Amino acid sequence: MRQRPLRHTARGNLPSELSGFIGRGAELAEVGRLLETSRLVTVTGVGGVGKSRLVLAAARSAAGAPGQERYCDGVRLAELACVRDPALLELTLAEALGLTDHTTRPPRTVLAEHLADKRLLLVLDGFEHLVDETAGLVRELLLHSPGLRVLAAGRRPLEVDGERTFPLAPPVPEEALALLAARASAADPDFAVTGANRADLVEVCARLDGIPLALELAAGRLRTLSPAQVLARLEDRFGLLTGGARGGLPRHRALRTAIGWSHELCTPAERLLWARLSVFAGQFDLDAAEYVCAGPDMPVEGVLDLVGELLAQSLLVREETPAGVRFRMLETVRLYGAGWLESLGDAVRLRRRHRDWYMGLATWCELDWFSPRQHEVAALVEAELPNLRLALECCLDEPDELHLGQYLAGTLWFYWAGCGRLTEGRHWLDRTLDQPGGAVTEYESSRLKALWVLGYVAALQGDATASMCALYECRDGAARSGNRVAAAYAVHRLGCLALVSDDMARARELLGEALEQYRAAGELNSNVLMCQVELGMALAFLGDLPGALALCGEVREICEERGERWTKAYALYVLAYAALEGGGTQDARRLLSECVEINHAFHDLVGLVLALELLALVTVAEGDPAEAAVLQGAAEPMWGGVGLQLFGSGYFNAPRLMCRERAGELLGTERYAAYSAEGRELGREALVVRALRGAARVPRPVERGGVPGPRVARSTAPADQP
Structure with a gap:
């Protein structure tokens, strides 16, 4: 059956039913x-x-x-x-x-x-x-x-x-005929069941045991063949295609008949493309098909027409996605093609070509992440994730190519860290780094990259020990090999680890050193700008607001010039923090609203929860402690998915504790708890909509004294778990 794009809503993600559910x-x-x-x-x-x-x-x-x-x-x-x-x-x-x-x-x-x-x-x-x-x-x-x-x-x-x-048995004959007729009419508007062809169509359904997939394939051929011709071809092929092992289930032989019959109806070139396309997992686009499948026996300029033929025969499904037009093979069709590819002895070569394409795709996406196309890159990698996983598996299967897996897992840092995929990133980074084999010295740069990315991901997960081990190994290896860029990344991420561990003096030192090393090496990308933002964050926490404003203001300008939005969101957070320190609640809200919107679009949970908690404190300062309690109550459970060990204390905890204290004083313990519980019932989509509503809301009346000033200072209260 055709699979349709998922329709995500707050209550479900079931795909739309576009072709109609017939019978059953x-x-x-x-x-x-x-x-x-x-x-x-x-x-x-x-x-x-x-x-x-x-x-x-x-x-x-x-x-x-x-x-x-x-x-x-x-x-x-x-x-x-x-x-x-x-x-x-x-x-x-x-x-x-x-x-x-x-x-x-x-x-x-x-x-x-x-x-x-x-x-x-x-x-x-x-x-x-x-x-x-x-x-x-x-x-x-x-x-x-x-x-x-x-x-x-x-x-x-x-x-x-x-x-x-x-x-589930095949449908009854009447339903099978209705399904065949409906699918044939969709493929050819002139098709109709008539008194002249009805008997042949009924016989086609019977010969195919009424299996819907077989009927879908038959319907595709009814655009060019008459029902009598289809029936004749079935007669010619049944002996060969149902002659499997004795004792096999009839249904299994019937499915093999349906797929094998469709295979026999294809031209040699279509069969070859079918087999080669089976190396893809999930969706793929035309560019990928042309690179992976073309060769001396299949000119690249002919792949488009062949894809069109397979599409017309229902062997491929065309889907509109956020990443553009893509194709997918039904799984049973793909498995048949995979078996054919194995019999041709070409599976290993095609799998390597598949891996090479996705290595190149990841490299291009990493470069294009630092551009106005960040959202397109995120959507593309999301769509290609099954194929990227397959490419990583291919690297892990061959010890001599382990360095490619390390490179690929490291190159996808922007997706792991920037698009809410920390757990999966950690999975692949650990696997590629823990796998024995490979020429470590010859390909050390790939390993060094995977190490600093692992250190980064582990730090954001709250795993300080794993982060530190990976980053020290990267730093030492970079020193031995003279890799200045890898050394800068290791120092940067050690500074990031110090930042989230509340060691602000150490963070300031390391991040400043990393920034100098980046500049000396001529490196400029989202990571470098994030280093500058993190240095600004450390300065802000230490009370140097002019220094923080200068650093993050410059990052904001560069991001707007380059079209970079992910790092910009973190710069906006620091600028909002500084604005709130100076009493500018209106500026702080405007900055944080954009920050929330960006982080939510990228599924960056770390940036989102930080911005929401600071926004809750802004809301208190604006005179609406009830709404602040709702926002705080909604944000607090999100910390469970961020990393309790690091982000639940000290500087990062100050806005949360201050919001609780100030809103609690104004509302009283019971009312604060009630509003906070109201927030915990909000889903993430509803929470973001509510947070962005901002000043348009009507503040609820406060029965207690005035609203305290907006100043954000480090809390002296003991750190608590969110």
Whole structure:
């Protein structure tokens, strides 16, 4: 079945149903009934029988109409077909749930805690290659989350206690014919079922056992072949394509017949492209297809036409995404092509070409991150993440190319740190650095890059020990090899670690030293500007507001000139801090509003929570302690995903403690707690909308004395956990 782009909302991410759900009324009703009585329902069946479509239709029905939702915390879909590494299973579920966590806690623990009090329907699709891992995770989540229900689609059951399975058979003949006719009409508006062709169409459905995927493929051919011609070709191919191992399930032979029949109908060039495209995971674009698949036997200028042919035959799906037009192979189609590629003996070469393309893509994206195209780069890397993962796996599979994996994992620093992917970045950095083998001295620059990026990611996660070990190794290795740039990055990130550890004097020293080294090496990018912002932040915390304003004002100008927004957001935070110190609440709000907007767009949780807490303090100074308590209450739980060890004390904790103290004095303990609890109920989207509403709100009346001044000073109160 065609897969559609996900439609993200506050309560779910189910894809839009664009091609229509035909038939299956009885099956849909039965799955709904099972969901009413069981917390785990798995729809099973052969590939291509329509499991995904049925499960999505059942999920939409279970969700209810707007205002009548059965699951108050929504319905969420996790597509697992592209997840190759079992270690990424929990991260994929977290992403589907809209959950961001930057700590070193196990992702499974984070998931269980997040779902513990939720009333939510989780839809899992395509888990069969990770059945044991998925079963274990589902079992644990169901045990710890009494309000959770799971609706799964796979070729086999999960075999978890309490599971109710629903084996999905092919549709009845009338529904099969209706599906074939609908898909054929979509491909060719002139197509119609007539008295002359009805018998042939009924026979086609019968020969294909009514399997929806086979009918989709047949419908694509009905644009150029008559029903009688399609039927004749099926007759010619059945002997070969159903002659598998004796005792095999008929459904399996029927699916193989459908895919193999479509394969035989392709030209040799189309078959070759089909096989080569199977090296992609998830979506890909035309440029990638041309680079990876072209060769002496397939001119690059001919790939576009071949892609068009595969698209016309429903072997590819075209999708509009934030990263542009992209293509995807249905998984059963991709697997058939992969088997063909293996039989050609060309799989290893194509996988390396795939890796090389994504190495180049990551390099280009890193360079383009320091430009007005940051959002486009973020969207592109997000779309290409399954392929980047596959490229990293390819590097790890070959010890002599481990340096490429280190380079790739390090080159994606901007995505790990700037787009809310710290946990996944840590996963790949640890794997590439811990893997034995490779010529370390020859490719030391790649290892040094991975080390400073690991130090950066670990520091943001609150893992000071791992961060320091990686950065000292990078610094020492850079000194031995004379790598001035790597040395500057190591010193910079040691300064960053000192900053988040509240050692401001040490941070000022190291960040100043790193900035000098960057300038001496001629380095200028988002990292260099972030170093300058972090130095400004240290100066601001130490009371040198003129120095902080000079540094961050310069960064702001450079960012606006270059179109850089991610680093700019942190500069705006420091400028807002300084403005609030000087009593400029209006300027501080304006600066922080832009900061919140940017960080939210990039999914940068660290920058977002810092800005929101300072904005809550601004709100107190503006005379609305009730709204400040709401904002503070909403922001505080976000710290659990940032790193409690480092960001929960000292300088970074001062706005939070001051907001609690001032708003609490004005509201009283009970009212402050009530408004704070109101904030904790806000989702992130709602919180950001509320924060950006700003001065347009009407302040709630305060029964106690006047509002204290806005001055931000380091709290003398003991650090507490958020």
